[in-house]
Amino acid sequence: MADPSTSPPLTRASVIAAHALIRPFVHHTPTITNATLSGMASGAVPLPSLPSSSTSSLGEGKAKPKMRLWFKCENLQRVGAFKARGAFHAVERLKREPGWEANGGREKGVVTHSSGNHAQALALAARESRIPAHIVMPSISAAPKIAATRGYGARVVFSGSTSVEREAVTADVIAATGARLVPPYDHPDIVLGQGTLGLEMQDDVRASMLSPSSPSASASGGGGSKGGPTWVPATEPGVPSTKLERVRAGARPALDAILAPCGGGGMLSGVALSCEGTGTRVYGCEPAFAGADDAGRGYEAGVRVERVSSLTIADGLRTPVGVVPWGIIYERRLVAGFHAVTEDQIRGAMRLVYERLKMVVEPSAVVGLAVALYDEGFRAMVEREAGEEGWDVGIVFSGGNVSLDALGGLFGEGK
Amino acid sequence: MADPSTSPPLTRASVIAAHALIRPFVHHTPTITNATLSGMASGAVPLPSLPSSSTSSLGEGKAKPKMRLWFKCENLQRVGAFKARGAFHAVERLKREPGWEANGGREKGVVTHSSGNHAQALALAARESRIPAHIVMPSISAAPKIAATRGYGARVVFSGSTSVEREAVTADVIAATGARLVPPYDHPDIVLGQGTLGLEMQDDVRASMLSPSSPSASASGGGGSKGGPTWVPATEPGVPSTKLERVRAGARPALDAILAPCGGGGMLSGVALSCEGTGTRVYGCEPAFAGADDAGRGYEAGVRVERVSSLTIADGLRTPVGVVPWGIIYERRLVAGFHAVTEDQIRGAMRLVYERLKMVVEPSAVVGLAVALYDEGFRAMVEREAGEEGWDVGIVFSGGNVSLDALGGLFGEGK
Numbered sequence: 001m002a003d004p005s006t007s008p009p010l011t012r013a014s015v016i017a018a019h020a021l022i023r024p025f026v027h028h029t030p031t032i033t034n035a036t037l038s039g040m041a042s043g044a045v046p047l048p049s050l051p052s053s054s055t056s057s058l059g060e061g062k063a064k065p066k067m068r069l070w071f072k073c074e075n076l077q078r079v080g081a082f083k084a085r086g087a088f089h090a091v092e093r094l095k096r097e098p099g100w101e102a103n104g105g106r107e108k109g110v111v112t113h114s115s116g117n118h119a120q121a122l123a124l125a126a127r128e129s130r131i132p133a134h135i136v137m138p139s140i141s142a143a144p145k146i147a148a149t150r151g152y153g154a155r156v157v158f159s160g161s162t163s164v165e166r167e168a169v170t171a172d173v174i175a176a177t178g179a180r181l182v183p184p185y186d187h188p189d190i191v192l193g194q195g196t197l198g199l200e201m202q203d204d205v206r207a208s209m210l211s212p213s214s215p216s217a218s219a220s221g222g223g224g225s226k227g228g229p230t231w232v233p234a235t236e237p238g239v240p241s242t243k244l245e246r247v248r249a250g251a252r253p254a255l256d257a258i259l260a261p262c263g264g265g266g267m268l269s270g271v272a273l274s275c276e277g278t279g280t281r282v283y284g285c286e287p288a289f290a291g292a293d294d295a296g297r298g299y300e301a302g303v304r305v306e307r308v309s310s311l312t313i314a315d316g317l318r319t320p321v322g323v324v325p326w327g328i329i330y331e332r333r334l335v336a337g338f339h340a341v342t343e344d345q346i347r348g349a350m351r352l353v354y355e356r357l358k359m360v361v362e363p364s365a366v367v368g369l370a371v372a373l374y375d376e377g378f379r380a381m382v383e384r385e386a387g388e389e390g391w392d393v394g395i396v397f398s399g400g401n402v403s404l405d406a407l408g409g410l411f412g413e414g415k
Numbered sequence: 416m417a418d419p420s421t422s423p424p425l426t427r428a429s430v431i432a433a434h435a436l437i438r439p440f441v442h443h444t445p446t447i448t449n450a451t452l453s454g455m456a457s458g459a460v461p462l463p464s465l466p467s468s469s470t471s472s473l474g475e476g477k478a479k480p481k482m483r484l485w486f487k488c489e490n491l492q493r494v495g496a497f498k499a500r501g502a503f504h505a506v507e508r509l510k511r512e513p514g515w516e517a518n519g520g521r522e523k524g525v526v527t528h529s530s531g532n533h534a535q536a537l538a539l540a541a542r543e544s545r546i547p548a549h550i551v552m553p554s555i556s557a558a559p560k561i562a563a564t565r566g567y568g569a570r571v572v573f574s575g576s577t578s579v580e581r582e583a584v585t586a587d588v589i590a591a592t593g594a595r596l597v598p599p600y601d602h603p604d605i606v607l608g609q610g611t612l613g614l615e616m617q618d619d620v621r622a623s624m625l626s627p628s629s630p631s632a633s634a635s636g637g638g639g640s641k642g643g644p645t646w647v648p649a650t651e652p653g654v655p656s657t658k659l660e661r662v663r664a665g666a667r668p669a670l671d672a673i674l675a676p677c678g679g680g681g682m683l684s685g686v687a688l689s690c691e692g693t694g695t696r697v698y699g700c701e702p703a704f705a706g707a708d709d710a711g712r713g714y715e716a717g718v719r720v721e722r723v724s725s726l727t728i729a730d731g732l733r734t735p736v737g738v739v740p741w742g743i744i745y746e747r748r749l750v751a752g753f754h755a756v757t758e759d760q761i762r763g764a765m766r767l768v769y770e771r772l773k774m775v776v777e778p779s780a781v782v783g784l785a786v787a788l789y790d791e792g793f794r795a796m797v798e799r800e801a802g803e804e805g806w807d808v809g810i811v812f813s814g815g816n817v818s819l820d821a822l823g824g825l826f827g828e829g830k
Contacts, residue, residue, distance in 0.1 A: 075773045351819055358490045358815040360773040400773040404766055404826035411819035 006097065007188035010328060015195040015274045018089050022193060025088040025128065029073045029197070031204040031394075036356050041067040041372045042390070050348045050374075065382035066390030067372060068238060070255065072201045075361050075400025079120045079152075082197055082267055082398050083184075087121035089193025090182045091129050106131050108178035113159070113166040115141040116316060117399055118184035123154035134173045136166055144403060185266030186322030195270025198258065201394045202278065206254035209239055209247055209392075240389050253279045256391035257382075259368030261398050262286050262295045262338070263317040265325030271396065272334035280394075281336040283378070284329065285367040287312035288340035295321040296338030299330055313343055313410060316364035316399065339378045341370040347410065349373060353397075362402040363410070368395040421512065422603035425743060427691045430610040437503040437608060440543065444488045444612070446619040446809075451771050456482040456787045457805070465763045465789075480797035481805030482787060483653060485670065487616045490776050490815025494535045494567075497612055497682055497813050498599075502536035504608025505597045506544050521546050523593035528574070528581040530556040531731060532814055533599035538569035549594050551585045559818060600681030601737030610685025613673065616809045617693065621669035624654055624662055624807075655804050668695045671806035672797075674783030676813050677701050677710045677753070678732040680740030686811065687749035695809075696751040698793070699744065700782040702727035703755035710736040711753030714745055728758055728825060731779030731814065754793045756785040762825065764788060768812075777817040778825070783810040 008014035039045030043064050074082040091110065094100055109132030112122050119135045126133035133154040137146060138161035149156055159169035173179060183190065246252035258275065262268040262284035272282040286293040292310035298321065308320045321329065329335040341349075349366035352373075353359055371378050372393055382391050423429035454460030458479045489497040506525065509515060524547030527537050534550045541548035548569040552561060553576035564571055574584035588594060598605065661667035673690065677683040677699035687697040701708040707725035713736065723735045736744065744750040756764075764781035767788075768774055786793050787808055797806050 080773065354775050354819055358495065358775040360769050360775060404769055404822065407819065408823040408826045411823045 003097075004188055004324075007093070008192065010188055010191065010273055010324075012273055012276045012278075014192050015199060015270065018189075018192040019196040019199055021092045022085055022088040022196060025078075025092075025125070026084050026196075027077055028200055029076045031070050031072050031201055031208070032357070033068070033070055034357055037352060037369070038067060038069045040352070041065070041069055041393075047373060048348070048352070050344045063376055063379035063383045065379050066386060066388070067382060068390060068392045069369070069372060070201070070205050070392060070394045071357070071369075072197055072204075072394060072396050073359070074197055075359065075365060075397050077399075079117060079124055080399055080401040081117035081121065081362075082194055082396075083117040083121035084124065085196050086185075086190035086193035086266060086270075087118065087125040087182065088128075089196075090122075090187070090189045091125040091131070093189045094180060094182075095129060104178065105180065108180065109133055110182050111136065111170060111173050111177070111179040112182045112184065113137070113170045114184050115145055116184075117401055119145075119149050119154070120152055122182055123149050123152035127153040132177075132179070134177060134179050136170045136173060138166065142403075183322075185264030185319070186324050187266075188324055190266045191270045191273070191324055191328070193270070194267040195272075195274040197267070197396065198271035198274030198282075201258065201396075202253065202255060202274070202280065205392060205394065206247065209244060209254050238390075239392065243389055243392075254392060255280045255394045256386065257281045257283060257336075258394040258396065259283050259285050259339075259371050259378075260396040261314070261317055261364050261367045262321065262329075263364065264319040265295060265321035265329055267396070267398065268295075268335060269325035269328035272328055276334055282334065283371070284335050284338040285371045286338060286340045287314045287317055287343065287346060287367060289313075289343050292317055293338070293340035295329065296340055298326075299335070299338050302330075304330070312346075312363075314346055314362075314364040314367060316362065317367065339371040339375045341367055341374060345370040345374045351411075359397075360400045360402065361397050362399050365397045365399050368397075418512075419603050419739070422508070423607065425603055425606065425688055425739075427688055427693075429607050430614060430685065430689045433504050433604075433607040434611040434614055436507045437500055437611060440493075440503045440507075440540070441499050441611075442492050443615055444491045446485050446487050446616055446623070447772070448483070448485055448623075449772055452767060452784070453482060453484045455767070456480070456484055456808075462788060463763070463767070465759045478791055478794035478798045480794050481801060481803070482797060483805060483807045484784070484787060485616070485620050485807060485809045486772070486784075487612055487809060487811050488774070489612055490774065490780060490812050492814075494532060494539055495814055495816040496532035496536070496777075497609055497811070498532040498536035499539065500611050501600075501605035501608035501681060501685075502533065502540040502597065503543075504611075505537075505602070505604045506540040506546070508604045509595060509597075510544060519593065520595065523595065524548055525597050526551065526585060526588050526592070526594035527597045527599065528552070528585045529599050530560055531599075532816055534560075534564050534569070535567055537597050538564050538567035542568040547592075547594070549588045549592060551581055551588060553581065557818075598737075600679030600734070601739050602681075603739055605681045606685045606688070606739055606743070608685070609682040610687075610689040612682070612811065613686035613689030613697075616673065616811075617668065617670060617689070617695065620807060620809065621662065624659060624669050653805075654807065658804055658807075668693045669807060670695045670809045671801065672696045672698060672751075673809040673811065674698050674700050674754075674786050674793075675811040676729070676732055676779050676782045677736065677744075678779065679734040680710060680736035680744055682811070682813065683710075683750060684740035684743035687743055691749055697749065698786070699750050699753040700786045701753060701755045702729045702732055702758065702761060702782060704728075704758050707732055708753070708755035710744065711755055713741070714750070714753050717745075719745070727761075727778075729761055729777075729779040729782060731777065732782065754786040754790045756782055756789060760785040760789040766826075774812075775815045775817065776812050777814050780812045780814050783812075 040047045078084040111134040113136035115137045135154045139158040159166045260268045289312040290310035292312045294305035298305040349370040455462045493499040526549040528551035530552045550569045554573035574581045704727040705725035707727040709720035713720040764785040
């Protein structure tokens with residue numbers, strides 16, 4: 001991929017430029033609302049109890065924040081995850097690198113090691129530019145993942161499953177083909193590409209709030225009040241007029257906060273860049289299980305955690321945060337803080353998304369919703385800061401790639 | 416519920432009148448498209464094989480129809496199923512019955528026996544009109560269903576599980592309270608209410624085809640070509656200009672056919688009414704398992720089948736077709752025919768909806784898609800009738816009420 005030293009500066013303006021580059025290739029996914037889930041986050045609708053009941057009820061002494069939730073549906077993105085954004089951006093930037101084509105770059109292609117969403121995203125992006133993609137996958141990868149990656153026209157190269165083995169095979173591929181490495185998150189072009197979803201959220205929520213048909217922006221009431229799953233880009237009732245006036249005047253952002261999952265941190269840091277200077281606070285969300293909350297622990301300790309070996313059900317978030325994302329997240333303090341949730345809380349949030357929104361999301365995608373519903377630290381902070389006016393909270397549903405078989409394993413026995 | 420003899424005539428005009436009545440209370444659900452699924456139906460994209468492989472591959476001798484699929488998302492309807500339409504229509508009609516209010520109808524309320532979507536739909540419709548709802552449910556009903564029905568404010572009355580036991584308890588409730596019975600499908604007001612989804616499909620598909628931003632209606636191309644799940648009401652590329660011209664001139668319907676699930680037949684017959692005189696053919700879709708294809712068998716034999724005891728996974732379709740629906744479906748021949756699919760084909764279609772559309776549907780909801788993808792009789796007919804121009808086929812996703820636990824049971828062991 002393009003030499004990082006030639007990448008654009010890590011700024012909001014560069015995210016906007018990235019958006020212009022990738023727009024023809026990716027979906028502008030919808031940002032939706034749901035009255036029931038906002039009601040649950042605000043204590044107005046009872047929250048179903050979790051198997052571990054201690055955190056689930058909004059009883060005495062619990063925070064009672066007001067939150068209006070806005071869901072960015074990257075599960076409806078191409079390849080079923082936000083990863084398409086970074087991959088297309090990386091390929092488009094590569095194509096524009098001086099000398100790349102003259103030096104045979106188009107024939108040499110691209111390579112990555114991944115068995116997940118990034119593999120399929122890169123395969124797709126390469127195919128649409130008609131350049132070869134070599135994907136190094138552990139030979140023990142699930143057959144459907146191998147088939148899906150090949151389905152996008154990529155060449156799959158097998159390796160052992162340790163990172164040392166995968167990197168060795170990747171080096172071999174590079175030596176043999178001259179293909180350029182496109183890492184899954186630790187590169188400025190990837191970060192800038194993923195950040196484009198943050199821009200879309202900001203635009204969509206603002207437009208929705210200020211739309212003449214929005215119940216909150218007009219006296220007419222209407223659409224938002226019927227309850228039930230809402231799929232068309234929705235208006236959210238109940239934004240107080242005091243806030244609306246300030247949003248309209250440009251004195252306040254439409255979104256008060258964004259909750260984004262953090263694995264390698266490419267998306268979280270990109271979203272943070274997209275919010276720089278806007279007043280929207282960005283929080284990272286992680287699974288707590290077996291140390292998968294590495295970014296939060298590192299943020300607390302002031303040192304990036306370099307190794308994670310958690311087997312959390314949020315399998316997209318088992319990665320330590322990368323160096324480039326860390327610079328944005330921690331060194332520049334563009335992320336306001338981290339929150340971690342339990343496996344049961346992740347399952348509980350998934351259940352609500354399936355049963356209320358009728359939407360398929362992968363476990364990693366719901367950690368933000370789990371924080372909004374269950375994390376007392378976050379909820380108490382919102383109650384304190386937002387007061388009666390409440391906050392509009394954007395939640396990134398990062399992807400929807402989960403097989404029905406895997407769902408069976410997660411929920412099959414009444415878990 | 417209103418005396419059937421006072422119901423409007425069973426015509427398309429009455430469906431339009433029903434739509435005007437219920438519009439304030441129900442969602443106009445989206446009609447969406449998906450290039451991959453249309454490609455699979457048309458043999459342009461490989462169809463994943465089923466466990467029983469004989470019917471899954473599009474090999475030699477198989478039909479090769481051209482189909483563009485349009486999905487009506489009633490899983491996104493209030494209470495998660497089309498049943499909200501019939502229930503609201505029944506209640507609105509009841510409120511307009513001369514003497515109903517004067518005779519204490521508002522205090523006596525409504526009653527039904529159901530443990531499924533109709534129970535919740537009636538509970539909701541009654542609550543919004545502030546009249547009591549008594550729901551008779553077998554005492555062995557799943558706890559979440561009981562809780563959900565109570566959640567809508569209904570009074571749940573338990574009975575045994577046989578139909579004789581349920582009817583006896585219902586009669587007791589009527590004797591004790593004077594509540595009016597609202598049956599789940601066998602009543603003109605229910606049929607007319609459910610039929611409103613057919614009107615919306617016709618309108619939406621026509622508007623989408625003729626929209627200036629539609630790739631098929633303009634030379635600009637664009638949005639429809641990126642693939643991946645599409646959620647915003649979508650444009651479908653590739654409608655031939657020969658067809659578009661005739662649709663624009665009103666000489667041909669936008670939808671050539673609609674595939675609708677058939678359980679009690681209330682929705683199928685309502686949709687058939689909504690298409691009367693339009694040229695859109697309506698087909699009923701059923702599970703074949705253990706005799707659940709009662710409507711198709713009756714249609715063939717010329718006699719309504721009155722008893723069904725199938726335990727098909729499509730649990731909403733275990734009911735025999737009702738008398739009122741039968742008059743529309745068979746006696747007036749407003750349904751063009753029936754097709755039945757296997758349990759594996761239902762599972763296969765569900766898998767595609769989850770993995771490609773990222774949408775939660777219940778097994779009953781996908782029998783229409785299963786027919787389009789797997790039923791050789793239907794496919795050969797479309798190939799013959801539609802030729803090179805192809806057909807636009809509307810598919811009713813009837814509901815999305817399936818628990819994650821039930822999904823685990825359906826797919827947990829790689830079924």
